[in-house]
Amino acid sequence: MYKFTRKIEIDKVIDLVEKEINNPNLKDILYEIELTKEIIAKPTQDFSPPVRPVPNRDNPRMPETITKAQDFILEDGSIISLTFYAMVTPVDATVSTLQIQLFIITGIMVVLATILAMIISRHISKPIEKINQSAKTLAMGNYETEFHGSGFLEIKELSDTLNTAATELSQVERLRRELMANISHDLRTPLALIYSYAEMMHDFPEEVTAEQSQIIMDETERLTSLVNDVLDISNIERGIEKLSKRKYNLTKSLEKTINRISELVKKEGYLLEFLHDGDDVYLFADEIKITQAFYNLLLNAITHCSQEKNIIVKQSIDGNVVKIEVIDHGEGISDNDLPYIWERYYKVDKKHKRSIMGTGLGLSIVKKIIEMHNGEYGVESKIGEGSVFWFKLEQISKS
Numbered sequence: 333m334y335k336f337t338r339k340i341e342i343d344k345v346i347d348l349v350e351k352e353i354n355n356p357n358l359k360d361i362l363y364e365i366e367l368t369k370e371i372i373a374k375p376t377q378d379f380s381p382p383v384r385p386v387p388n389r390d391n392p393r394m395p396e397t398i399t400k401a402q403d404f405i406l407e408d409g410s411i412i413s414l415t416f417y418a419m420v421t422p423v424d425a426t427v428s429t430l431q432i433q434l435f436i437i438t439g440i441m442v443v444l445a446t447i448l449a450m451i452i453s454r455h456i457s458k459p460i461e462k463i464n465q466s467a468k469t470l471a472m473g474n475y476e477t478e479f480h481g482s483g484f485l486e487i488k489e490l491s492d493t494l495n496t497a498a499t500e501l502s503q504v505e506r507l508r509r510e511l512m513a514n515i516s517h518d519l520r521t522p523l524a525l526i527y528s529y530a531e532m533m534h535d536f537p538e539e540v541t542a543e544q545s546q547i548i549m550d551e552t553e554r555l556t557s558l559v560n561d562v563l564d565i566s567n568i569e570r571g572i573e574k575l576s577k578r579k580y581n582l583t584k585s586l587e588k589t590i591n592r593i594s595e596l597v598k599k600e601g602y603l604l605e606f607l608h609d610g611d612d613v614y615l616f617a618d619e620i621k622i623t624q625a626f627y628n629l630l631l632n633a634i635t636h637c638s639q640e641k642n643i644i645v646k647q648s649i650d651g652n653v654v655k656i657e658v659i660d661h662g663e664g665i666s667d668n669d670l671p672y673i674w675e676r677y678y679k680v681d682k683k684h685k686r687s688i689m690g691t692g693l694g695l696s697i698v699k700k701i702i703e704m705h706n707g708e709y710g711v712e713s714k715i716g717e718g719s720v721f722w723f724k725l726e727q728i729s730k731s
Contacts, residue, residue, distance in 0.1 A: 335396065335398065338418050338420050341418070342371060342398060342418055345371050346400070346402050349362070350404055353406060353412075370418060371418040373414050375413065375415070376413040376415045381397070381399070381417060396419070397418065398416075398419075399415060399416070399417050400416045401413055401416075456487070459480075459482050460487065463479055463490065466479050470497075470498055475502035478498070479492075507675065522555050525548075526551050529547055530548065562693065565693050565697055573704075575618040575621065578618075579614055579616050581612050582613045582654065582727070584612065585619055585622070586626060586647065587606060589623055590645055593631075600641070601641050602641040602643065603641060603643070606645045607644060607645070607646045609649070612730070613647065613649065613727050614728050614729070615726075615727055617725065621704070621705075622705070628697055629658040629695075629721050630643070630658060632658075633719075636660055636663060637661060637662045638661045638662050638663075638718065642661060643660055643661075644658075645657070645659075652727055653726055653727065656722060656723055656724075656725075657721070658720070659718065659719075660718050661717070661718040662718045663715070663716065664717055664719055665719055670713065673695055673711065674699045675696060698721075702723045707724055707725040708724040
């Protein structure tokens with residue numbers, strides 16, 4: 333490398349001398365080159381190599397030299413021959429060599445950095461392209477799409493997040509279809525009954541009975557209940573429903589609701605019991621909303637209770653918290669269904685029961701109402717033993 337550098341320096345000096353060959357100060361220029369570049373230039377006929385340093389123990393190698401003769405044409409047409417002589421290892425050559433090496437290394441580093449950047453960009457872009465393609469498939473409604481992220485941790489986390497979103501969207505779509513099926517069934521049946529009895533009353537007005545009129549009223553009430561459930565859950569989720577809190581007697585309110593429901597279902601053999609220690613419990617809450625939540629739990633218990641048709645409502649107090657439990661002694665809920673029963677439109681029993689109709693919204697309404705009151709809710713269930721639905725709220729003093 334040093335020798336190559338010195339050859340380049342000698343060529344530069346030759347170019348300079350060729351330009352200044354007719355300069356009267358040529359000797360001064362050559363002297364300056366000798367001082368600065370350590371390149372000796374003398375007429376060829378007078379040139380003799382300088383005495384080179386003698387090798388020693390520290391530097392056993394003889395310094396390498398470069399000699400080059402070059403002819404130059406003067407203004408008068410005569411030709412002069414100069415011999416240029418230089419040692420290979422002076423300081424300037426070392427500096428020049430290091431500069432050249434630095435340029436070469438820099439160029440290699442730039443090339444390597446470019447290649448590395450391309451490899452890294454491909455490593456990043458490929459999984460992102462796959463995720464983007466899967467996201468487009470998901471956007472088209474294919475909720476079974478899976479996202480496979482690899483490489484960087486952030487890409488894997490993005491993939492996991494999108495997989496979770498796809499699972500949730502798939503479940504929402506499934507629940508939406510179940511809702512459509514449930515509502516379609518619950519609308520079609522009462523509408524068919526209403527139409528049938530109305531047609532009969534129209535064709536045979538003299539044979540109209542109170543029982544037929546009651547059936548039309550009952551089916552109309554079913555439709556009203558269905559529409560109200562859908563509107564309630566929609567308003568609660570949109571934040572339209574606001575709480576109207578006031579102090580009221582929870583125990584008396586529960587008793588009224590239980591008595592009212594008992595009157596409605598006693599003809600079918602249902603027995604509702606209310607167990608409490610005799611002390612009235614007071615709440616600062618929205619009585620209408622809490623009653624609605626309790627009413628939904630009662631309807632759920634009536635729908636799923638055992639053949640004995642015995643339902644127990646239990647009120648217990650733990651410190652400043654009151655717990656209301658609704659026990660149905662029914663068929664119970666499997667462990668697979670328990671995580672989903674509070675979700676919208678979910679129904680454990682896919683078969684419709686005409687005695688107590690459900691849209692799959694009742695428990696979701698309970699969940700939303702209790703959450704609005706900063707309370708707790710839950711269920712304990714075993715197959716064949718029944719279920720215990722409960723909620724807890726903070727009580728206040730009677731005074």
